[in-house]
Amino acid sequence: MFTIRVNGIAHTVDVSEDKPLLWVLRENLKLTGSKYGCGQALCGACTVHIDGQPTRSCVMPISAVGDKQVRTIEDIGNEHIGGLVQATWQELNVPQCGYCQSGQIMAATALLKDNSSPSDQDIDKALSGNICRCGTYPRIRKAIHKIATEQL
Amino acid sequence: MTTTITRTARLMVTLTFVGFSSLLAHNAFAQSPLFQPLYEVLTHPRCMNCHTITDFPRQGDERRRHAQLVVRGTDNHGAPTLQCSACHQDENVADDAVPGAPHWGLAPLSMGWEGLNASQLCQALKDSSKNGNRSLADLLKHMSEDSLVLWAWTPGGNRSTPPLSQPAFVEAVQAWVNAGGPC
Numbered sequence: 236m237f238t239i240r241v242n243g244i245a246h247t248v249d250v251s252e253d254k255p256l257l258w259v260l261r262e263n264l265k266l267t268g269s270k271y272g273c274g275q276a277l278c279g280a281c282t283v284h285i286d287g288q289p290t291r292s293c294v295m296p297i298s299a300v301g302d303k304q305v306r307t308i309e310d311i312g313n314e315h316i317g318g319l320v321q322a323t324w325q326e327l328n329v330p331q332c333g334y335c336q337s338g339q340i341m342a343a344t345a346l347l348k349d350n351s352s353p354s355d356q357d358i359d360k361a362l363s364g365n366i367c368r369c370g371t372y373p374r375i376r377k378a379i380h381k382i383a384t385e386q387l
Numbered sequence: 388m389t390t391t392i393t394r395t396a397r398l399m400v401t402l403t404f405v406g407f408s409s410l411l412a413h414n415a416f417a418q419s420p421l422f423q424p425l426y427e428v429l430t431h432p433r434c435m436n437c438h439t440i441t442d443f444p445r446q447g448d449e450r451r452r453h454a455q456l457v458v459r460g461t462d463n464h465g466a467p468t469l470q471c472s473a474c475h476q477d478e479n480v481a482d483d484a485v486p487g488a489p490h491w492g493l494a495p496l497s498m499g500w501e502g503l504n505a506s507q508l509c510q511a512l513k514d515s516s517k518n519g520n521r522s523l524a525d526l527l528k529h530m531s532e533d534s535l536v537l538w539a540w541t542p543g544g545n546r547s548t549p550p551l552s553q554p555a556f557v558e559a560v561q562a563w564v565n566a567g568g569p570c
Contacts, residue, residue, distance in 0.1 A: 253481050275484040276474035277454065290473050294480045345468040360466035364455040364473065 239300045241266070242310035252298035257281045259297050260307060268308035268337045272366075279365030282338035283307050289345045291364075308337035317344045319386050323378045331369035338365050343379050351387040353379060417505035419569035424551055424559040426505040429512075431549040433539035437492070440499035448547055464492040483543030489534045495519070509570035523564045531557040 238247045239256075241264060248263045255274075260266045260283070269292055272280030276291035283292045284306040311317035320343050323329075330336040339362065346353055346361040353361070358376050367375070417423045428434065436445040444453045458466050465471045475491035497517040500508050511517050512526065521529065530536055540553040551559060563569070 275480075282473075288470055288473065289468055294474060294485045295476055296481070299476055342468065349467045357466075359456070360458050360460075361468045363457070364469055366455075 237297050237300070239297065239305060240302070241305040242307060243304075248297070250297055253296045255293050256283070256295045256297055256300060256305070257292035260292060260305075266307050266309050270334055270337060272335065272338075276364075277366070278335065279338040279342065279362075280335050282341040282365065284311075284341060284345060287345065287348070289342050308341060311341060311344055314344065314348075316347050316382075316387075319382050320344045320347065320378070323382050327374055327378045327381065329371055329374045329378050331367075331371050335365060335367045335369075336371075339367065339371075339375055343375065347379065347382060347387065352383050415505065417509060417570065419509075419563075419566075421559075421563045421566050421569055422505060422509045424556070425512075425563055426508060428549040428551050428556050428559075429500060429508060431539070431547075433542055433546070433549055434536075435500060438494045438498055438500045440496060440501045444493050459493050459496075462492075463495055479541075479543035486538070486543055486546070488538035491535065506570050509568075513568050513570075523568050526568075527557075527560050527564045530560050 236247055236249050237252075237259075238245055239259070240246075241260065246264055248259055250259055250263060257269055257271060260269055261271070269283055270280035271293060272278035274293050276294040279291065281291055281293040282289050284290070284304075285295070285300070286303045287306075306314075312321050317340070320340050324336065324340060329339075342362050342365045346358065350357055350361075355376065358379055362375065415426075417426050429438075432445075432448045432450050436447075436450060439445060439459075441452075442459045443457060444459070445451060446453050457469070457471075460466050460470075465473070471491045471493075474485055476485070476487040477489045478487045479485070480487065498511075498519070500511065503511060513523070515521065518526065537553065540548050542548060549556065
């Protein structure tokens with residue numbers, strides 16, 4: 236049995252210790268906003284925040300979560316910057332197929348919380364692990380700059 | 388017949404000499420035989436891939452640049468919001484696809500060993516201005532107990548391990564330290 240704090244709420248789940256956090260979120264807690272892409276921390280679709288740091292939930296065993304705070308795409312809009320990111324994503328129609336976008340939003344939110352005026356290089360460094368097969372990178376970059384220049 | 392044999396012999400001597408000179412030129416051999424086994428371990432990709440002199444880590448035995456253009460970052464643990472720990476847990480993942488160990492990260496630039504010959508690496512290793520102010524005893528502790536160092540012998544999957552076993556390596560480091568760290 237493991238008790239983890241997700242989006243401010245404690246959940247107790249009866250799962251094996253090596254079950255990846257992603258599958259606890261999706262199967263046990265029915266939080267399906269975080270996506271399964273590669274299962275090997277190569278694509279970033281499963282990105283959640285662990286104590287504020289973007290983390291690949293597909294390779295994080297439940298046993299490694301402990302007391303750390305997990306935040307997912309379902310709750311990120313309740314944060315000021317997370318809300319701005321989601322609104323701007325909508326305004327600029329950033330997603331195409333959308334599969335990677337919850338991970339992109341989690342990464343972009345963490346970046347803007349850490350750096351209120353990121354350069355193109357800062358964006359590349361922070362989001363290089365979030366892959367988009369539709370190639371929405373120019374819009375992602377544009378949206379991050381728009382938030383930084385107009386709202387932060 | 389005799390001429391042919393003589394020519395072959397000359398060629399062999401020449402090739403041997405050239406080969407040996409080449410090794411000497413690259414200083415693949417430490418002057419102290421006590422450092423040689425350490426050099427062979429420390430220059431293995433499992434160690435060297437994160438003891439780089441670059442702004443990024445490497446991966447694989449071919450030592451290619453780390454996928455996803457991962458960067459060193461100011462604290463040697465990646466970009467501020469794309470830390471090594473975003474993917475690398477405290478242990479290898481269940482299927483070994485992603486390696487992991489505690490405090491996964493790059494060694495500081497001052498501890499970058501790429502391009503150093505055996506003698507230079509030995510000096511750099513002992514230089515307290517470069518090695519995190521470690522004494523020989525501290526180096527022994529680091530190389531025999533640090534969980535990230537130990538990971539090199541349990542890297543998971545088909546990743547190769549250093550040329551000496553971990554106990555043999557500790558023995559070699561101990562012998563080198565006991566002798567005062569000769570280079």
